[in-house]
Every structure is written in C-alpha cells, then in structure tokens.
Amino acid sequence: MQQNGDMRIGILTSGGDAPGLNAVIRGAVLTGSQTGTADFVGFRDGWRGLVEEDLLPLGRHEVKGISKQGGTIIGTSRTNPFEGIGGVDRVNEVMKRNGIDAIMAIGGEGTLAAAKRLTDAGVPIVGVPKTVDNDLGATDYSFGFDTAVGIATDAMDRLRTTGDSHGRCMVAEVMGRHVGWIALHSGMAAGAHVILIPERKTSFAQITEWVTSAKDRGRAPLVVVAEGFALDNMSDAHSERGLDTFGRPRLGGIGEMIAPMIEDATGIETRATTLGHIQRGGTPSAFDRVLATRLGMAALQCALDENWGHMVALQRTNIVSVPFAEALGKLNTVPDDRYDEARVLFG
Numbered sequence: 001m002q003q004n005g006d007m008r009i010g011i012l013t014s015g016g017d018a019p020g021l022n023a024v025i026r027g028a029v030l031t032g033s034q035t036g037t038a039d040f041v042g043f044r045d046g047w048r049g050l051v052e053e054d055l056l057p058l059g060r061h062e063v064k065g066i067s068k069q070g071g072t073i074i075g076t077s078r079t080n081p082f083e084g085i086g087g088v089d090r091v092n093e094v095m096k097r098n099g100i101d102a103i104m105a106i107g108g109e110g111t112l113a114a115a116k117r118l119t120d121a122g123v124p125i126v127g128v129p130k131t132v133d134n135d136l137g138a139t140d141y142s143f144g145f146d147t148a149v150g151i152a153t154d155a156m157d158r159l160r161t162t163g164d165s166h167g168r169c170m171v172a173e174v175m176g177r178h179v180g181w182i183a184l185h186s187g188m189a190a191g192a193h194v195i196l197i198p199e200r201k202t203s204f205a206q207i208t209e210w211v212t213s214a215k216d217r218g219r220a221p222l223v224v225v226a227e228g229f230a231l232d233n234m235s236d237a238h239s240e241r242g243l244d245t246f247g248r249p250r251l252g253g254i255g256e257m258i259a260p261m262i263e264d265a266t267g268i269e270t271r272a273t274t275l276g277h278i279q280r281g282g283t284p285s286a287f288d289r290v291l292a293t294r295l296g297m298a299a300l301q302c303a304l305d306e307n308w309g310h311m312v313a314l315q316r317t318n319i320v321s322v323p324f325a326e327a328l329g330k331l332n333t334v335p336d337d338r339y340d341e342a343r344v345l346f347g
C-alpha cells in the first residue's frame with residue numbers, strides 16, 4: 001500500500017442500508033490503521049452528518065468485529081447535501097474545521113450523483129457502490145445482493161413446503177425497483193414456476209398459463225415478482241404507499257395485487273407474501289463480507305492515490321476504480337438472454 005503520510009478521511013453511508021456496509025467501513029479503517037496511512041471519522045446518517053457537522057470517532061476500537069453485523073454503525077439517511085444549510089461551501093467549511101482531507105461516500109446511484117456534483121465542485125471524494133438491487137452499472141456485483149438473494153431463496157423454500165401442503169399457488173414479492181436481479185436469482189435458486197421482473201412487462205394471460213401448467217403437472221405454483229414489475233397493461237410499477245423522502249413512489253404491493261387475480265382466473269387458491277426489508281436486514285453472507293472488505297480497502301487506496309471522483313468496483317474477480325460518471329451512466333439491468341434462459345423452465 002502506498003504511503004501518503006496521514007490522511008484524515010470522513011466516511012458516510014447514505015441511501016437504503018445494505019448488508020456489508022459495516023464490512024466496508026472496517027476494511028477501510030483497519031487498513032488505514034494497520035498501514036499508518038490514514039485515520040477516519042464517521043459522519044452520522046449520511047450527508048446529514050456532514051452538513052450538520054455531526055461526527056463520530058472511527059478507529060480500530062469502533063470497527064472491532066463489525067463485518068458480521070447488518071446495517072451501518074454510522075447510520076444512514078436520504079439527506080440531500082445541497083439542500084437546507086448544505087452546499088459546497090458548507091461541506092468545505094466542515095471538512096476544514098475538522099481537519100478532514102477527503103470523503104469516502106458509500107451509497108447507491110443517488111448518493112453517487114450527489115458525490116459527483118460535489119467532486120465536480122472540487123470536493124475530494126471517493127465512492128463505494130452500495131445496492132441490494134444490484135442495479136449499478138460498472139460493477140459486476142455489489143455487496144448486499146448475495147445476502148438478499150440468500151434470504152429470499154430461504155423464504156421461498158419455506159413458501160414451497162406450505163404451498164405444496166395445501167396445493168396452493170404462492171406469490172413471493174421481492175425487492176427490485178428498476179431491475180429484477182434478486183427475483184431472477186432467488187427465483188432460479190428456488191425453482192420458481194414464474195419470475196416477473198421490471199425489465200420485462202408480461203401479460204396476465206401468460207402468467208396464468210404458466211401457473212395453470214405447473215398446477216396441471218401436480219405442482220404448487222411459485223410465482224416470484226419483483227416490486228418494480230408491471231403487467232403489460234400498466235404504465236408504471238404498482239405503488240400504494242405514497243412517496244419516499246426523495247419524492248419517489250414507494251413500491252411494494254404488486255404481489256398482493258396479482259394474487260387474487262390469479263385465484264379468480266385459475267380457480268387455484270393463492271396466497272401472497274411480501275418479503276420487504278427482511279431482505280436487507282441481518283448478517284451479511286460470507287461473499288458480501290469479503291467483497292465489502294475488499295471494496296473498503298480499495299477505496300482507501302483510491303483516496304491515497306487522490307483518485308477523486310472515482311468509485312471502486314468489482315469487475316470479474318478484480319477490484320478496479322471507475323469514474324462516477326461511468327457508474328451512473330447506465331443501470332445494471334437483467335439482459336434479455338439471462339431472462340430467456342430462466343424462462344425456459346417456467347410453467
């Protein structure tokens with residue numbers, strides 16, 4: 001690891017939490033301490049802690065044993081760093097007063113968009129991609145996704161035994177606002193008879209055909225649906241819970257919506273389960289802990305190299321760094337051939 005003297009870095013976690021955030025923090029903090037290259041402070045609750053100057057110490061002691069803990073020990077929020085008392089001048093002032101040389105921002109596309117605006121204005125920031133949905137471009141996988149898939153698969157295995165016992169159709173709704181990676185992977189792993197993802201609008205007639213064909217073979221049909229899925233006659237994803245703090249529709253409820261429709265159309269008793277935030281909670285998988293630790297270590301190196309405006313990413317098995325613009329350029333959607341491959345086994 002390059003020695004750049006002591007750099008003081010402020011870490012923040014922003015946006016929805018994801019299992020592995022703590023492992024990123026630990027990876028960066030321990031490496032800085034071990035190599036004598038950097039020390040760290042935390043900003044509480046994402047950009048809020050930065051603009052409101054709400055800091056906490058982040059040394060070896062604070063990160064002891066946290067890579068197996070879900071959530072984030074420094075808190076998260078959806079504060080916009082440009083709103084209220086925020087803005088570039090305020091960020092510079094808080095950094096200067098606290099002797100902070102650089103910021104490590106761990107977040108999804110919203111957080112990285114904010115980070116890009118600040119970096120473009122001269123604030124030294126490096127990024128770490130975070131998304132359970134796995135929807136960020138430029139990184140093959142992000143931590144949290146593997147854990148979410150594991151939790152969803154376990155839930156579906158359980159839904160299948162109760163579904164089999166009653167001969168029911170079970171509908172499982174999983175996360176996935178714009179992309180269907182969690183649905184595709186957990187659905188394949190659990191042997192679902194139907195997988196519905198935001199990238200592929202599907203007719204209700206096609207869904208009932210798959211459900212009926214599975215039932216006719218003596219199976220209890222399992223339908224996996226991503227929260228962002230829309231039927232081919234719907235213009236937007238189903239939303240019935242108002243807006244989030246950033247003004248976006250809160251998704252969820254498509255499973256509950258289609259379950260009675262399936263029952264009415266096929267005569268098969270149908271139940272819906274929404275997995276919701278269970279997918280984001282608790283212990284990260286070993287894969288996510290390793291990925292998150294490596295990303296934290298690499299993000300520190302990115303800062304020591306003064307590679308501002310870059311985020312670290314997993315490409316094949318390597319950790320690389322890419323400009324924010326590249327990461328934000330395009331969503332990591334499920335390619336048609338991956339969906340078509342799974343579709344062969346539907347019904």
Ligand SMILES: Nc1ncnc2c1ncn2[C@@H]1O[C@H](COP(=O)(O)OP(=O)(O)O)[C@@H](O)[C@H]1O
Nearest residue numbers: 015016078079080107108109110111113114246
């Ligand atoms: N273009 C932007 N400019 C400034 N702040 C932004 C921008 N986009 C998002 N943000 C801030 O970053 C926060 C986190 O983004 P969000 O999309 O909610 O989570 P994530 O980073 O997980 O994708 C948002 O609530 C918002 O306050």
Ligand SMILES: O=P(O)(O)OC[C@H]1O[C@](O)(COP(=O)(O)O)[C@@H](O)[C@@H]1O
Nearest residue numbers: 016108130131132133175176177244
């Ligand atoms: O309930 P919250 O925190 O507003 O978040 C819900 C959204 O966050 C997500 O879990 C995605 O989070 P990521 O940004 O980690 O991909 C979506 O699947 C869901 O729509």
Ligand SMILES: [Mg+2]
Nearest residue numbers: 015108109110
């Ligand atoms: Mg987001």
